[in-house]
Amino acid sequence: MKLFAGCELLYDVPAPAPLVLMLRPRSGAGQWIISEEYQIEPNIPVVEYTDLYGNLCQRLVAPEGSFSVQISLVAETADRIDVAPGAPFVPVQDLPDDVLQFLLPSRYCQSDRLGPLAVDIIGDATPGYDQVEAIRSWIQSHITYQYGTSDASTSAVDTAEKRTGVCRDFAHLGISLCRSLNIPARMVVGYLYQLKPMDLHAWFEAFVDGRWYTFDATQQEPRGNRIVVAYGRDAADVALATQYGAMTLTEMNVWVEEKI
Structure with missing residues (x-):
């Protein structure tokens, strides 16, 4: 489109x-x-x-x-984002050099503190894409989207505890949970067609099977027609x-x- x-x-x-x-x-x-x-x-x-x-x-x-x-x-x-159920996990030793940075904890994404939650969420999902999709689905169904419940200091750990937030918080939590499983993940900000209410939007991408895939925990189904403006480790990089x-x-x- x-x-x-x-x-x-x-x-x-x-x-x-x-x-x-x-x-x-x-x-x-x-x-x-x-x-x-x-x-x-x-x-x-x-x-x-x-x-x-x-x-x-x-x-x-x-x-x-x-x-x-x-x-x-x-x-x-x-019009559609790529989806790849079953796409495999990439071992850390096989990751491209420029992707390694997206495994580390960052200011809003304390992945070193969310490992137990991530393990509970993924259950017996196949390592790789299916684990990320389990994380996305869990956030979409367990975190309430609500304006005014977070601010510029809210981190992924805060969102996991309070179970409320906005698109930025959903993305931070998804990124952190992925990184805790040694799946590289990065923050994305941009535009989404027919977003309601209309605003700039945030989601995340995870690196599996040798490439980046889009995941948006604020949406029930995969949606395309996005315009990416910026990528980074978390919101501090994409203001x-x-x-x-x-x-x-x-x-x-x-x-x-x-x-x-």
């Missing part, structure tokens, strides 16, 4: 403040970026760089006063805006529509 998507961020800036944005998706597996338009008001210099995970980052200093950023894009997306000053986000608008 061809999608028209984007977001707008409006800020009030009391004094000039450095800002790093991560808003530009790249073409890749399951998506082709046909066109994009990036608007910043007022117009100021921007430097772009690529971070350790291949994400495009825009670095700037927001001027005093009202400041806005808007990106809109057209992307061709896959769409990181500010270094006393600026206030006053409004945020997100849209994903079918492009006719």
Whole structure:
């Protein structure tokens, strides 16, 4: 499906403040970026760089006063995500070098503390894809999706204990449970067509049978038509805006529509 998507961020800036944005998706597996338009008001210099995970980052200093950023894009997306029941576990010694980092505990994903829970969840599932799917299904059925029950400090351990959260929390828990079983897992943020209510979305990917597969514990069934914006170890790596000053986000608008 061809999608028209984007977001707008409006800020009030009391004094000039450095800002790093991560808003530009790249073409890749399951998506082709046909066109994009990036608007910043007022117009100021921007430097772009690529971070350790291949994400495009825009670095700037927001001027005093009202400041806005808007990106809109057209992307061709896959209508379905790949699923592979029975796909095998990859032994750690056979993992690619750049995948090893996604086995380690990280700020929001304390995989070293969730091993017993992971073992209980997977039961006798075949090592690999089936174990990850058991984790995804357990989170979807045992964790309540509820706004206002978590914040920027909430970790996977917190979510496992409270059994509530939002998409970011679901992803952190899934990542942590996978890593505790020596299955590499990473955080993904982006757009999902027909997400209700519409917002930027988070899910996770797990590495089995030599490639990454998409898992979304907020959805009952596999859903395609996603636009990935960024990858990382957890939310600390994929913040769409990181500010270094006393600026206030006053409004945020997100849209994903079918492009006719």
